[in-house]
């Protein structure tokens with residue numbers, strides 16, 4: 001019985017991943033083309049349910065900073081929203097719910113515990129996608145020492161994911177403080193470093209040497225000491241992974257790759273104006289490497305608005321839908337899976353015929369965020385790849401004021417706060433279900 005459930009879950013995950021809307025179908029306006037009414041205010045008005053009306057469950061993806069909290073302050077609208085979304089005294093979500101944030105520096109379990117205490121509902125580890133959660137996918141392909149950067153317990157998080165041979169920029173600076181001459185710290189092994197068996201990663205273990213060069217830099221979270229981090233990461237990039245090998249003129253093979261968990265230039269904290277985020281650090285590093293070497297930094301961004309976190313979130317939503325009994329896996333038979341759309345023109349035509357939702361497990365995934373460049377752009381990007389996202393923008397964070405919508409990345413829905421967004425989404429979901437029953 002357990003094996004059967006596991007097989008069904010595996011099958012459903014494949015379906016979730018396989019569903020793609022073809023370019024042809026999208027160009028033809030098959031989906032998304034809901035006449036979704038733009039909202040300006042806290043009270044949702046009636047929607048007109050259109051093409052794509054469905055009795056499938058809705059799902060929710062929430063950004064955290066600027067949507068549920070500002071700094072350490074939990075927004076009242078967040079508590080109200082989760083009273084609507086949860087039942088059983090806050091133990092069970094009515095629909096699949098996932099938290100998708102460009103924040104990090106903690107494990108998914110720690111963030112889930114934090115969310116539980118903030119919102120007064122039970123949030124589980126498998127409902128959380130942090131900015132660095134997609135780093136887990138790199139694990140099988142990485143070899144050799146890995147430099148991890150960012151404030152918080154990033155080494156602990158990296159170890160929790162299974163990464164080994166870790167060191168931090170501070171480990172490098174402590175090995176030889178003249179590397180960062182304006183840094184006020186001291187030489188020695190750091191108590192919080194990634195040293196193994198009490199050994200210094202650079203001096204004792206040889207990380208960053210010719211034999212154990214550093215080919216990967218993972219920026220888990222915003223660095224708090226830009227000077228040391230910029231100096232050390234620039235050193236590693238210029239030296240092809242070898243500390244002390246400064247060869248900016250070399251026709252390097254881009255041996256080192258830097259992964260940033262969060263591309264946000266700005267974020268909303270307690271201060272009334274937006275603050276510089278990890279994207280600003282990335283911009284500084286890219287400029288430094290370009291100025292020093294004449295080459296572009298070999299790098300990749302993982303967080304919103306990129307695809308990886310949305311793919312992870314949807315897998316988690318599928319798992320929850322199964323757990324909550326909201327989906328019947330039998331409806332997705334093997335024959336359907338074999339003919340999933342998106343790979344051939346013929347399949348695209350089939351998709352078009354069925355309004356593009358025949359294999360989507362959700363009527364819609366409502367993505368609520370405050371940052372147009374991250375949350376709204378990410379949801380719209382995911383939709384462009386054929387996923388059923390609805391982009392909902394709130395006015396409690398980076399986006400605020402009286403503007404009707406963001407001009408560069410206009411959302412489908414603009415409301416005052418997250419409670420209004422949830423009300424609007426539930427209203428639309430009810431309307432879609434009602435129309436599908438007529």
Ligand SMILES: [Mg+2]
Nearest residue numbers: 063065066370
């Ligand atoms: Mg935010």
